[in-house]
Amino acid sequence: MVVAKPAITFVKGAPENAYATRNGYAPEAVCLHVAAGSMAGMDSWFANPGAQAGAHFGVGLAGEIHQYYALDQAPFANGAIEAGYTATLIDGNRDATGKPANPNWWTVSVEHAGQSGDVLTPQQFAASTRLTAWLFAEVLLKGGATGVAVDRDHIIGHRDISPRSRPNCPGFSSQVFADYIARVRTLLAAPVPVPVPVPVPEWRAFYIAELRGAVVAADDDERDANAALMRAAVRKQTAQGKLTAAGG
Numbered sequence: 716m717v718v719a720k721p722a723i724t725f726v727k728g729a730p731e732n733a734y735a736t737r738n739g740y741a742p743e744a745v746c747l748h749v750a751a752g753s754m755a756g757m758d759s760w761f762a763n764p765g766a767q768a769g770a771h772f773g774v775g776l777a778g779e780i781h782q783y784y785a786l787d788q789a790p791f792a793n794g795a796i797e798a799g800y801t802a803t804l805i806d807g808n809r810d811a812t813g814k815p816a817n818p819n820w821w822t823v824s825v826e827h828a829g830q831s832g833d834v835l836t837p838q839q840f841a842a843s844t845r846l847t848a849w850l851f852a853e854v855l856l857k858g859g860a861t862g863v864a865v866d867r868d869h870i871i872g873h874r875d876i877s878p879r880s881r882p883n884c885p886g887f888s889s890q891v892f893a894d895y896i897a898r899v900r901t902l903l904a905a906p907v908p909v910p911v912p913v914p915v916p917e918w919r920a921f922y923i924a925e926l927r928g929a930v931v932a933a934d935d936d937e938r939d940a941n942a943a944l945m946r947a948a949v950r951k952q953t954a955q956g957k958l959t960a961a962g963g
């Protein structure tokens with residue numbers, strides 16, 4: 716599957732707001748957030764070493780995408796696992812002692828400009844779903860994690876990890892999540908475009924018909940082989956692609 720990489724602008728986030736590595740975990744889910752602010756707000760907040768908050772990506776209202784951290788870093792986007800969590804991968808990433816891994820280690824975080832409850836703009840929805848589809852195609856499905864699928868277990872919201880402190884991050888309804896996942900699946904399933912055949916111009920079809928008529932007319936039962944020569948000429952031109960109508 717091939718998903719065209721969306722246009723991404725790198726805006727450096729402060730290293731103090733991220734783990735330098737994923738601590739050995741492979742990224743296996745995209746975690747969606749709402750910024751409760753603007754792209755400019757995100758740009759300056761994540762660049763502030765005191766923020767203790769970051770995200771891999773931010774998607775703006777016009778569909779612009781900023782990347783703040785490399786994908787092998789783990790910005791502090793969604794670390795607090797709270798009672799009532801619904802992210803199934805939390806239980807899938809417990810160590811031998813039962814301790815859950817920090818979710819920042821197994822997620823790619825995508826923030827959205829705007830306020831909780833805002834409907835994503837069409838451009839923002841298109842850019843975000845394309846980014847997520849590209850992440851699945853090029854990162855999550857190739858990153859070494861097993862069982863990765865484009866589903867609600869692997870496209871989660873911050874609230875699935877922190878339902879008490881972040882119940883409205885993002886403010887997507889279950890229908891919006893369903894629409895988002897459906898769009899990502901469509902982008903991942905979209906076939907490579909096949910060139911549309913160019914129709915034979917009318918004049919060329921006319922020429923072919925006329926030539927065939929001439930072949931018949933010339934086939935006068937004499938032994939000059941006119942008809943055979945002309946049929947051979949039609950076959951040769953057809954084989955060379957100069958004539959493309961059926962027959963000949």
Ligand SMILES: [Zn+2]
Binds near residue numbers: 747749881884
């Ligand atoms: Zn959040």
